[in-house]
Amino acid sequence: MKKYDPKVTPWQVAEQDFPKDGALEEKFKFLLRYAILAPSGHNTQPWKFKLQPDGVFIYADYTRRLPVVDPDDRELVIGTGAAIMNLRVAAAHFGYACEVQHQPKANTPELLASARLFESSQTDTELKKLFPAIVQRRTNRIAYEVRSLAEGELERLQELTSGQKAAICIVADKTIQPSIAELVSQGDLIQMSDPVFRQELASWVRSNWTLRGDGIAAYGFGIPGIISWMGPWFMRTFDLGKPQAKKDYQFAKEAAALIIVHGEDTKESLLEVGEMFERFVLTATSMDLQYAFLNQPVEVRDLRTRLQAILGLADLPQLLFRIGYAEPQKRAMPRRPLDAVLIEFSKTGEKEMAL
Ligand SMILES: Cc1cc2nc3c(=O)[nH]c(=O)nc-3n(C[C@H](O)[C@H](O)[C@H](O)COP(=O)(O)O)c2cc1C
Known part of the structure; x- marks a missing residue:
């Protein structure tokens, strides 16, 4: 075998x-x-x-x-x-x-x-x-082309935005994106300056040759070859908040669209958030669109309230990601065998x- x-x-x-x-x-x-x-x-x-x-x-x-x-x-x-x-x-x-x-x-x-x-x-x-x-x-974390969604694509994605206990908000508006981008970059600075956050992230980062069935192989962050062995050590040791914040600010500001899945913090709502998110990204994938998360403002409590206010949401933002056009990520992330x-x-x- x-x-x-x-x-x-x-x-x-x-x-x-x-x-x-x-x-x-x-x-x-x-x-x-x-x-x-x-x-x-x-x-x-x-x-x-x-x-x-x-x-x-x-x-x-x-x-x-x-x-x-x-x-x-x-x-x-x-x-x-x-x-x-x-x-x-x-x-x-x-x-x-x-x-x-x-x-x-x-x-x-x-x-x-x-x-x-x-x-x-x-x-x-x-x-x-x-x-x-x-x-x-x-999940494709590289830089995307700076261009808007093609004719009809926004409309197609908009059909996926309403659920029962969750919903999706699509922001394809260059006057609002900078204020969301600002929250993303603040989130990067806050999260990456915390050694405990970096320690947790590093403990799930693997080399590009990993044979473990979980975690993020370093190629997922664009870390090549031999250097990938040092990926976890690097992430744990250095506060890379500033360059990350700069990069993510640009990604969010220039994205063809930012997608926010929102709902309450109940398990019923969160399950629906997960289902709607996956349906959305499978649809985006079938349209040759790429996506990557910018969840920082949802994960940092104070920023979450500010994101909620910018979007005028009655419930809470749960996921934030960007979509756009780029070379697809060829290599998949590991999975454990089903029996596990x-x-x-x-x-x-x-x-x-x-x-
Ligand atoms: C609920 C959820 C939250 C996630 N948060 C982040 C995130 O904040 N930043 C990020 O780069 N990726 C994030 N990811 C992407 C995961 O790292 C990714 O799904 C995982 O490594 C498997 O890779 P794949 O999506 O390519 O299969 C998140 C995924 C999910 C489902």
Whole structure:
């Protein structure tokens, strides 16, 4: 058998291996191979899945928390929401309707949602179209071309902006972008001057040859070859806030558009934020657009309130990213094998819980 390379193998899911004559549980297991390709903060992949005869329970994995950058586990839940969207898209592609219930409960904080699978002749055609984008999507942190969205693209993306407990705000306005850019650069200075923030980030940065299934390989930050071995040490040791702030200011100011996903800080809302975000970036990917996060003003408390005020939001900004045109990022980030995120039914003691 070929050796598992976490940067390559999980991205090469062979569609023809879908067990179309197998049990629903086997089908779900196959679909989860697409769910785990979802993005997550620092590529922690903070999710777990428990297969059932006709569905799956979806859990937060709090052992993979980021206590410094994400002390309230907001981004952890959002990442899991993104994985749920991939599951829905993959199910639609293979001819199944996937019914998801967001069901966080106070007495089982790990359990976030459950999903069931139904054979259906009327699967969501819009979701189906996004299937190829699951393996093409990348966070792309390079500089983008300075140009506006092409005719019709803004309108197409605008169709994805309203949800029930979350929504998306698209800012393609060069009079507002500088004030958001200012908050991004202030966020960089605040975060990078904090050695504890840098320590946490560095602990998830890997060399370009990493064989670990999580974290950010240094090529994701544009750090080449041999130097990538020193990436974590460099990030931990030096406050690179100033150059980062300058670069991000420019990125935000000149972006074809800035995207803000917003909602309340409840788990239900955050799951929807994650789902809407993933649907948005899969759509952007299918339109040959690139994206990268500028989350700093959402992660620094005071700046978050200021961002909320600039945008006139009644609820809270949850994610901020830029979109635009650029060379695609060819190399994917690592993923752990599916087995690493599956839990046995008997291990959680929730036998009484029905889907
Ligand atoms: C909720 C969430 C928050 C993220 N925050 C940041 C961020 O602040 N800065 C950044 O550069 N990337 C951020 N990322 C991107 C992740 O680092 C990226 O998804 C992960 O490394 C996997 O890479 P991939 O998206 O190319 O698969 C975030 C992703 C998610 C889902």
